[in-house]
Amino acid sequence: MATSFNRLPPQALHMITRNPTQSSKKLGFSTFLSCAPSVDSSFSRLSLNHSGSKFGLSLDTRVRKEFIVRAEDNAEAEPEEAAVDGIVDAEGNVEEVVEVGEAKSMRKPRIKLGDVMGILNKKAIEVSEKVRPVPEIRTGDIVEIKLEVPENRRRLSIYKGIVMSRQNAGIHTTIRIRRIIAGIGVEIVFPIYSPNIKEIKVMSHRKVRRARLYYLRDKLPRLSTFK
């Protein structure tokens, strides 16, 4: 992003600033301010609309510090600049600096595209936790799960067993339960935030020195039997 700003001619920047962006708070600042100090005198500030901006800039502290410096510089030497709303005279600039200083602490960080899935997953987990809180489950726990199966339509099915593995994937975080049922080993993978699961309870814990207990498949059935 920053490099593309370097290559933009000043005229283009002029056009960019003419975007009808109304925001009382000065939310974003292009990084070219820090990269291209020569054009700073003509363009004091770019204010980009928080939602309407195409550039999606994220602010790091370096830019913020430099912004503060430039704002103070521009407080005295304020030529007429390109159609940025609200900046009128030197006196107004000082006020704006203060206002921007306060606005900066209230400003929400720009959401990067790469963070979107993480945020969505967190929100979905919060919703699920409100309905049913999920205990802390680790490999080696012996848990009991009460599951509602729409096919069964009877009492809740109960699954007991040792947690062989836990795969973290946001809302689709799953645990793999192993148990010997009627002589045959059965492994079931449960998504722990599923609404079908009515209860998860940790019964006990077995000390294991692995994150995934696939070795239990080859061991005696006695090790996977839980009353």
Add this chain to the structure above:
Amino acid sequence: MAAALASRFSRGRSLIGSLSNAFSGLMNSSNGIMNGNILSQQQQRTFIQMGTNLKVVDNSGAKEVKCIQSLKANKKGARLGDIIVGSVKEAIPSGKVKKGMVVYGVVVRAAMPKRRVDGSQVKFDDNAIVVVGIKEKKKQKKVEFNQPTGTRVFGPVPHEMRRKKQLKILALAQHIV
């Protein structure tokens, strides 16, 4: 077919291009070993196809059956809940089903994980069938395979049987998973 049989014994990551679709359900389990742990070899369980030996878990008389054909349209093979045609390789001396007979069976336990609509998966430690019919010489075309030949079913049974209309098996089961 040879490639399919070979892939059944493949270890480690699912590098088989042709059958990689089948392993989309196994990706969850194989992701843990994707990162270059060649030493811990997890078996990639696949379909039940011609040549698969299966246990018989009812009291119809047969003990071991070798799959001849999977009656599923899927050319890759049968999974949990599908019907297969098998040849009885081993049987108890006094039973309804004798050695060498050709029988129909429904797969009640499969080592390949079966995904469910709620996002869970179930897999068993072995492959097992329940005999639901005997193939006659007269070539009578049977469509429905609902009635098991035996009177008891051993071991756990998944509730996929309900969807496959195998209600008698569910009724006889010791434990429904």
